[in-house]
Amino acid sequence: MVMSDPTEEGRFGEFGGRFVPETLIPACEELEQAFREAWNDAAFVEEFHRILIDYGGRPSPLTECYRLSEQLGVRLLLKREDLNHTGSHKINNVIGQALLARRMGKSRLVAETGAGQHGVATATAAALFDMECKVYMGQVDVARQELNVFRMQLMGAEVESVSSGSKTLKDAVNEAMRDWVATVENTHYCLGSVMGPHPYPWMVRTFHHVIGDEAREQCQALVKQDPDVVVACVGGGSNAAGIFSGFADANSRLVGVEPAGGAAVGRGVPGVVHGMVSYLMQDEVGQVQEAESISAGLDYPGVGPEHAYLASVGRAEYPSVTDEEVVEAFQLLSRTEGIIPALESAHALAWVVRESTSLKGQVVLLNLSGRGDKDVDQMMDILGPGSDR
Amino acid sequence: MEGFLRERRDAGRKLLIAYITGGYEGWQAAVETAAAAGADAIEIGIPFSDPVMDGPVIQEASQTALDAGATPASVLAAVPDLDTGVPHAVMTYYNLAHHPGHERFAATLASSGIDAAILPDLPLVESGPWREAAALAGVETIMLAAPTTPDTRLPELCEASKGFVYAVGLLGVTGERAALASTATEIAQRCKRVTDKPVLTGVGIGSPEQAVTACEVADGVIIGSAVVRRLLDGGGADGVGELIASYREALDGG
Numbered sequence: 001m002v003m004s005d006p007t008e009e010g011r012f013g014e015f016g017g018r019f020v021p022e023t024l025i026p027a028c029e030e031l032e033q034a035f036r037e038a039w040n041d042a043a044f045v046e047e048f049h050r051i052l053i054d055y056g057g058r059p060s061p062l063t064e065c066y067r068l069s070e071q072l073g074v075r076l077l078l079k080r081e082d083l084n085h086t087g088s089h090k091i092n093n094v095i096g097q098a099l100l101a102r103r104m105g106k107s108r109l110v111a112e113t114g115a116g117q118h119g120v121a122t123a124t125a126a127a128l129f130d131m132e133c134k135v136y137m138g139q140v141d142v143a144r145q146e147l148n149v150f151r152m153q154l155m156g157a158e159v160e161s162v163s164s165g166s167k168t169l170k171d172a173v174n175e176a177m178r179d180w181v182a183t184v185e186n187t188h189y190c191l192g193s194v195m196g197p198h199p200y201p202w203m204v205r206t207f208h209h210v211i212g213d214e215a216r217e218q219c220q221a222l223v224k225q226d227p228d229v230v231v232a233c234v235g236g237g238s239n240a241a242g243i244f245s246g247f248a249d250a251n252s253r254l255v256g257v258e259p260a261g262g263a264a265v266g267r268g269v270p271g272v273v274h275g276m277v278s279y280l281m282q283d284e285v286g287q288v289q290e291a292e293s294i295s296a297g298l299d300y301p302g303v304g305p306e307h308a309y310l311a312s313v314g315r316a317e318y319p320s321v322t323d324e325e326v327v328e329a330f331q332l333l334s335r336t337e338g339i340i341p342a343l344e345s346a347h348a349l350a351w352v353v354r355e356s357t358s359l360k361g362q363v364v365l366l367n368l369s370g371r372g373d374k375d376v377d378q379m380m381d382i383l384g385p386g387s388d389r
Numbered sequence: 390m391e392g393f394l395r396e397r398r399d400a401g402r403k404l405l406i407a408y409i410t411g412g413y414e415g416w417q418a419a420v421e422t423a424a425a426a427g428a429d430a431i432e433i434g435i436p437f438s439d440p441v442m443d444g445p446v447i448q449e450a451s452q453t454a455l456d457a458g459a460t461p462a463s464v465l466a467a468v469p470d471l472d473t474g475v476p477h478a479v480m481t482y483y484n485l486a487h488h489p490g491h492e493r494f495a496a497t498l499a500s501s502g503i504d505a506a507i508l509p510d511l512p513l514v515e516s517g518p519w520r521e522a523a524a525l526a527g528v529e530t531i532m533l534a535a536p537t538t539p540d541t542r543l544p545e546l547c548e549a550s551k552g553f554v555y556a557v558g559l560l561g562v563t564g565e566r567a568a569l570a571s572t573a574t575e576i577a578q579r580c581k582r583v584t585d586k587p588v589l590t591g592v593g594i595g596s597p598e599q600a601v602t603a604c605e606v607a608d609g610v611i612i613g614s615a616v617v618r619r620l621l622d623g624g625g626a627d628g629v630g631e632l633i634a635s636y637r638e639a640l641d642g643g
Contacts, residue, residue, distance in 0.1 A: 009514075019483060021442050022512045022546075023535035023560060164448055165438065177441045182561035184537060272484045272510075273439050285460050286488025287438040 002315045003248035010198020013312060015305035018197040020275045027184045032199040034104050048096055056091045057084050062218035068336040072356040078368040079215045079243060088370030089211060089239045090121035094190060096207035098125035101188035108132040108187040112176040114141055114169035115297035116148025117370055118192030123157035133157040136175040138168040141296045148374055166290035168299045173274050193236025194304035197275030201304050205241040212246020215365060226250040227365035233257050233347040234318060235298035237307045239369035244316060254316035256307060257351040262291030264303035265311045265318035278305040294323040295343035325350040327382060342370030390430060390476040390504040390529055390552040394587045397429055403640040404589055404609025407616050407633055408432040408480060410450035412459025415625055417467055422630035424473035427637030431473055435461050435481035442509040444564030446614040450621060461485055465501040478505040491522035498528050505529035505552040513546050520549060531555050534580050536572040547584035554580050556607060558593040564614045565595030569602050577607035597639030604640060612636060
């Protein structure tokens with residue numbers, strides 16, 4: 001069955017693996033071992049879920065969009081990950097990884113962040129568990145997400161601006177890996193998506209599996225059926241992996257929406273960077289290309305290896321949408337439902353809007369992975385203050 | 390490369406390898422002066438967009454070379470014309486071998502006069518298919534042994550490594566450090582215990598004195614960031630030649 005465990009070597013079909021410097025191999029092995037043990041330890045799983053409930057605010061609701069459904073001619077349901085503590089689905093994964101880090105006796109977390117959502121979530125977990133925290137963030141993203149930088153600092157994290165390469169998420173990952181190579185003895189790399197070397201893609205998806213589990217139950221309660229379509233945005237692909245994993249054995253169509261400027265599945269070919277074989281945007285000799293998206297969180301030229309696998313076997317599809325369509329969708333949800341989505345999540349909606357004719361009458365479950373507060377500044381620059389659009 | 394280095398080591402010489410970023414302005418002349426100044430082999434970097442094992446100095450040189458249009462083909466095309474009299478290795482990242490395909494990349498290396506390859510993001514556990522293709526093309530694959538590599542894996546790693554064993558001197562990325570890490574001698578010692586191949590220590594060696602200390606255990610050292618920094622600072626090939634000569638002199642007991 002798709003979305004079960006990867007092979008011993010961490011492969012999903014031909015994708016995945018563990019392509020990191022030899023220095024980090026023992027740390028990956030230790031992490032895999034710790035994760036396998038912890039996930040089989042009822043006390044660990046119980047503590048994980050208890051924190052997600054008492055602290056994270058789970059379960060997140062399922063919201064039926066009455067006005068927008070009528071306008072689009074589909075029955076649109078939103079899985080409200082934007083209502084979690086810290087404003088996105090990212091909290092699930094960082095609580096899991098921080099608990100694991102503590103179990104392994106590591107006192108320091110490093111993380112990469114694009115939009116800042118994962119950085120904020122990691123800083124949050126570090127404060128909660130009294131750990132040292134350093135977050136690497138591309139210089140371009142520091143500038144367009146300064147509120148999130150300040151949030152991280154408020155919670156005691158150190159934010160380092162990364163000025164190498166494209167100065168965005170890809171380079172923040174490089175810098176976090178360089179830190180980890182030097183500090184691996186006391187530091188856990190709290191990777192923010194279903195990417196990187198084995199066991200990260202599998203482990204991070206497992207921590208987000210709760211999204212799909214809840215959503216499936218909520219759909220059954222609300223509409224008495226599995227949704228016809230499950231749609232989520234994909235950068236690295238963690239929120240999509242979380243919700244897809246609840247429907248892997250259902251008949252639902254799974255759709256991961258990529259940004260046109262970072263369409264790893266759509267435009268990439270298999271390549272190796274950041275510890276994994278996956279679809280990767282590269283030039284003709286294999287240099288990794290820079291992604292370009294309105295959304296800092298999806299500004300990534302690769303994609304999680306399990307998504308590459310799901311695409312290669314045809315279980316999921318990965319269309320892309322343009323920045324312009326995203327800006328429209330961002331405003332549409334704000335106006336019709338009173339929900340300001342993260343620009344990342346607006347990608348999923350942009351696809352639904354574009355495809356509404358072909359989706360007519362269907363039940364569409366959309367993972368609203370994050371809230372748009374962090375993007376309001378940027379949108380004000382694009383739309384202009386006082387815009388009545 | 391292994392035979393060449395073994396012979397020199399067995400004759401009592403401490404080995405010295407200079408790393409130079411291919412495609413950086415003046416790199417060919419720097420390679421030739423490094424060899425003339427006493428390097429026993431040259432490691433040529435093929436710049437990659439995401440060099441995760443490299444510190445700021447080599448990152449900067451790589452990015453500058455890429456911005457100037459360096460490609461694997463442009464760097465390798467220049468290698469046959471290099472007049473060094475010593476073996477050449479390339480140091481690059483695995484995707485540049487994966488993208489064209491193992492066989493094709495290995496064949497290109499071999500036909501360009503490259504004797505060995507170092508791919509720091511290709512660990513032992515993932516390296517089998519590449520090593521096989523490289524060996525068929527006559528290219529040796531140099532494996533890296535890290536301070537964190539357990540003793541249980543070291544014999545297999547040293548056995549798989551061809552050319553020499555690259556002992557990573559510290560936990561961290563390439564770059565000079567003020568003092569030689571204690572891990573530098575420990576990892577070289579642990580490698581020497583399980584292999585008779587040449588063991589060279591690299592990463593974190595920043596002075597001839599540190600090189601001498603490292604060579605109390607290791608068969609030699611790899612000097613990278615110190616060399617590239619000379620180039621970045623405008624020292625040119627002459628600066629590189631002087632630097633390598635100072636290491637050579639120190640290692641020869643001068």
